[in-house]
Amino acid sequence: MAKKTYDLLFKLLLIGDSGVGKTCILFRFSDDAFTTTFISTIGIDFKIKTVELRGKKIKLQIWDTAGQERFHTITTSYYRGAMGIMLVYDITNEKSFENIVKWLRNIDEHANEDVEKMILGNKCDMTDKRTVSKERGETIAREHSIRFMETSAKANINIERAFSELAEAILIKTAGKEPGDPVDRVTVDRRPTNTSKSCCN
Amino acid sequence: MPDCSENYEKEISDGKNARNIKCKYCNSVILTPSTAAFTSFEFQLPLIRQSKINEQNPETENVSLFWAVTDMFTFQNVGFSNTVGNNKYLTCADCEAGPIGYHDLSNKMSYVALSRVIHS
Numbered sequence: 001m002a003k004k005t006y007d008l009l010f011k012l013l014l015i016g017d018s019g020v021g022k023t024c025i026l027f028r029f030s031d032d033a034f035t036t037t038f039i040s041t042i043g044i045d046f047k048i049k050t051v052e053l054r055g056k057k058i059k060l061q062i063w064d065t066a067g068q069e070r071f072h073t074i075t076t077s078y079y080r081g082a083m084g085i086m087l088v089y090d091i092t093n094e095k096s097f098e099n100i101v102k103w104l105r106n107i108d109e110h111a112n113e114d115v116e117k118m119i120l121g122n123k124c125d126m127t128d129k130r131t132v133s134k135e136r137g138e139t140i141a142r143e144h145s146i147r148f149m150e151t152s153a154k155a156n157i158n159i160e161r162a163f164s165e166l167a168e169a170i171l172i173k174t175a176g177k178e179p180g181d182p183v184d185r186v187t188v189d190r191r192p193t194n195t196s197k198s199c200c201n
Numbered sequence: 202m203p204d205c206s207e208n209y210e211k212e213i214s215d216g217k218n219a220r221n222i223k224c225k226y227c228n229s230v231i232l233t234p235s236t237a238a239f240t241s242f243e244f245q246l247p248l249i250r251q252s253k254i255n256e257q258n259p260e261t262e263n264v265s266l267f268w269a270v271t272d273m274f275t276f277q278n279v280g281f282s283n284t285v286g287n288n289k290y291l292t293c294a295d296c297e298a299g300p301i302g303y304h305d306l307s308n309k310m311s312y313v314a315l316s317r318v319i320h321s
Contacts, residue, residue, distance in 0.1 A: 005236065005275050038247045038259055039282055039292050039299045047280045047294045048273060059274045 007056040010170050011081050012163075014064040015103055016088035017096040021122045021153050051160075053168050060167060079111035083174075084118070084166045089137075091121045091150065092129040097136070104144060116169045118147040120162055125152040209266060212320045213239045218268055220320045222313060224293035224301070230277045231293065231301070231318060237268035237275070246314055247290070247300055267302065267312040276311070 046063045065078070079085075087103055089096040100119060107117065121137040124130075134150055141148030147165060151158040212219050216239055222232040245261040252260070270276065280292035280299065287306050291313060292299030302313035 005272075009274060036251055036253050036256065037249060037298075038251050039249075039280075039290065039297055041251070041256055041259075042285055042290065043283045044280050044292060044297065045283045045289065048276050048278065049294055050277045061274075 005057070006050070006059045008171070008174070009059045009061065010083045010167055012060055012062045012084040012086065012166065013079065013082045014062065014086045014088060015107070016065075016086075017090070017093070017099050020088045020090040020093065020096050049163065051164055051167055053164065053171055056171070058167055058171070060163060062163075076110045079107070079115070082111055082115055083170050084116045085111065086118055086120055086162065086166065087146075088120045088122050089132070090123050091132045091134075091137075092123055092126050094131050097121075097132045097140075100140060114173065116166060116173060117144075118149065118162060118166045118169075121148070121150040123152060123154070124150040124157060125155040209315055209320075212315070218320070222268060222318050223321055224296060224298060225317070225319050226298045227293060227296040228319075229293050229295040231279055231313065232268065232270065232275070233277055237270045237313065240267050240269045240312070241265055242267070244303070244312070244314075246303070246317070249298060249300070249317075264314045264316060266315040268315065270311040270313065271309075273304065273309070273311055279311075 044064075046061055049060045049062060051058050051060060063078075085107060087100060087107075089100050091097075104117075107115065119137065119141045121132065121134065137148055137150065147169065149158050149162050149165070151162055153159055214235070217235045218232060218237050218239070220234055221230055222237065223230055243263055243265050244267070246264045247259040247261050273279075273281075278294035280294045280297060281304060282290040282292060282299070284306065289304040289306065290300035291302040291304060291311060293301065299317075300314075301317040302311065304311045
């Protein structure tokens with residue numbers, strides 16, 4: 001058996017309204033008039049990313065809501081085992097910001113109470129279309145005692161930092177526990193989901 | 202398909218990948234050196250680009266050279282698609298280019314096609 005190549009495994013969720021750019025990426029294969037990409041047709045279930053913090057190699061298993069948020073069907077099963085949640089709104093979309101409060105309530109109802117949260121105001125590269133000021137984001141985060149950051153997935157601003165900070169907060173929280181505790185692994189064949197197709201818009 | 206196995210000889214050291222395995226399109230690191238075992242078998246891997254007329258019946262190509270990974274958390278960065286049949290397809294975690302290989306749900310093995318990635 002191969003030796004374990006990491007120290008810790010954290011399960012993270014991306015939550016927020018549709019179209020806020022949760023799955024947005026730097027560069028992606030785009031569809032054109034005649035062709036589509038195989039992956040965009042079937043959709044992505046989760047990603048594994050590796051970060052190094054305090055000399056520890058940490059694997060992040062990142063799930064996004066895969067369109068379930070459209071139907072407000074995010075419930076306990078989705079939150080199960082989640083250690084961190086990125087709550088994302090779009091700084092050019094007032095409604096997505098207002099819904100952050102709804103999402104916080106949903107998290108309170110369904111997620112583990114000590115889940116680490118962070119609010120992200122995404123698309124901060126789109127300054128001319130901004131409708132939600134940074135101050136409003138900071139205020140709501142302060143009111144709920146949650147970390148906050150503005151990001152741009154498209155311009156790659158603060159994305160890595162956001163994941164590192166969330167992972168670090170979880171690391172601090174779990175530091176008291178025994179090293180080598182069995183990590184909560186999630187089975188991959190958990191659910192047949194509808195095709196997800198989220199993008200930067 | 203041209204046989205390019207010879208080009209890959211220098212990539213294999215002690216049966217494992219000698220260098221980093223990266224995305225062809227965005228350079229994201231998928232596997233670090235010496236974490237995947239070279240293996241060879243035939244598999245029909247869907248093409249990255251598909252004609253829209255064909256969505257129900259994706260076009261595939263025969264791929265035969267793979268890096269085998271026993272534990273999915275060995276990957277540095279990777280994406281897993283939704284399940285199709287008994288498999289999940291693997292993608293770049295950053296640009297989502299793929300399939301670069303597949304994950305077999307029955308034995309939990311992941312296979313990255315040598316021809317769909319770069320080694321550097």
